[in-house]
Amino acid sequence: MSFRNLPLAIDHERDKSTLFTPEIRAAIDKHIAKYPSEWRQSAVMPALTLVQDANGGWLTQALMDDIAVYLDMPPMSVYEVATFYGMYDLEPQGRHKVCVCNSISCMLQGSEELIEHVEHKYGVKPGETTADGRFTLKEVECLGACRDAPAVLLDKTYHEKLSPDALDKLIDDLE
């Protein structure tokens, strides 16, 4: 059999106990424990998520390097993961993320109006953050909530069957 997938297992010879906070280390360790011991790298996705959440919603290169040390991975492999998946952000973000689904079922139910409405009212294009730093607007692909279209993921919560007015109310309530 030609295909082989072995763990990368790089020893960075750095003290892992100084990385992040004890709470984040404990949370990452809980994920590491789910996988065979030689596959620490399996925790890279939850680790990126935890570290990103604790850093105002985005990842710096220094943070990714620390994750590489913590999980015995080459830094490049962590960058690859962080750039491949849509939920990781490598630039500063607004205090909130407003993710509007633009896939087929939501488009048929008016997601374009939602996006245009937010663009005009708040002066942001998808990918941009409002001048006051309140939120970053994102266009995302199907959220798996198509029966409740149009769907919006606001930070960690789904909001469904939204009209422009209803979305406004949600945005007005953001800090």
Added chain:
Amino acid sequence: MVESQNTQNQNSVCFRTMHLDEAVRHTLESYRGIGGYAQWERILRERPDPNDLIEEMKISNLRGRGGAGFPTGLKWSFMPRNAPGQKYIVCNSDEGEPGTCKDRDILRYNPHQLIEGMAIAGYCIGATAGYNYIRGEFYEPIARFEGALEEAYAAGLIGKDIQGSGIDFDCYSHMGAGAYICGEETALLESIEGKKGQPRFKPPFPAQYGLFGKPTTINNTESLASVPVILEKGGKWFLEQGRPNNGGLKLFSVSGHVNNPNNFEVPMGTPFRALLEMSGGVKDGKALKAVIPGGSSVPVVPGDLMMDVDMDYDSIAKAGSMLGSGAVIVIAEGTCMVKVLYNLSHFYMHESCGQCTPCREGTGWLARVLHRILDGEGRLEDLGLLDSVAGRIGGRTICALGDAAAMPVQSFLKHYRHEFAYMIEHGRSMMAA
């Protein structure tokens, strides 16, 4: 056949907790109350021959609900169950195919049945560990599933030497982070191994060389959650809910231009007409223009043709499309099909993992050509170009995303070519005329 019996059995498999109080229907207590974990505890007590269970699954004719429709019992029989070493069962809750939103409700409203299904599958294929890969945006469903795992561990239903049976089964969740391609089963395995979600070249197949290099079976959430009910009521019962070669009940996610979009668990072979009625009919009293009957990847079917189609694998195939994941996207009269196709093509361009040249370049070409047609910059030769680009992706790639990108284009051009031609000629949509 017996219509009344069929309606009665609505919501009787994956959605069988649906009638319970919304606040508690996902709990262990609720699931126990409807006979949950009885099949698993019987297995723990009696340790039946896994081959007998697999045989029952084969009789049920359950076909994979993730999209490919491969018979679940047959898939399980490919596992080298008695080979030494670790083996895995992996559940695919990545649910990213536009139109599909059923697994989310299983996770939210009936997570224990999925855990029971994973445990039974593990027993059948000789796996003592399972992972459920859940897309990262599903914060609430992830919390529900993890809450159910905690309850199941605390009640001694999973873990090591469960109830003194000598049987082990550990179950874990793994969160995705926003990549449709991770729903492809080998990309999903790569993702659990902490890598980019790029599909593997096959062979080797996962049953030989899967997660962490060990024999692995991957099944969709709905497939696995169906297992406890199939064992409880018998493979024959399940088969007879549907039709020969199209067994059981199936979750259909009806979305788009209908009055009451929703998930419906109905017998295979339910007429599309009836499903449309359940969804409250086409929005605003409009006529039905078209239906994409199995998720965004399958060919579109014109509305008048669809009205006579039954919702099962073979009937939909006869109408020139596929049942896929069971996501029924309804499109009303007056919708611009060029715009719809651009939306689909943009999705596949965005989600191509980029490994195969035909898919990476082809999906980009399709989306760009459609974009220029929408912009009023279309050229007469563009229709031929779309046809030929789509034709050169299908069947030439590592995974089925390439085909998924090509099929909508070919079917839209087949049925709605005049709309594309009109837009190229007039620079505006035929629907705006």
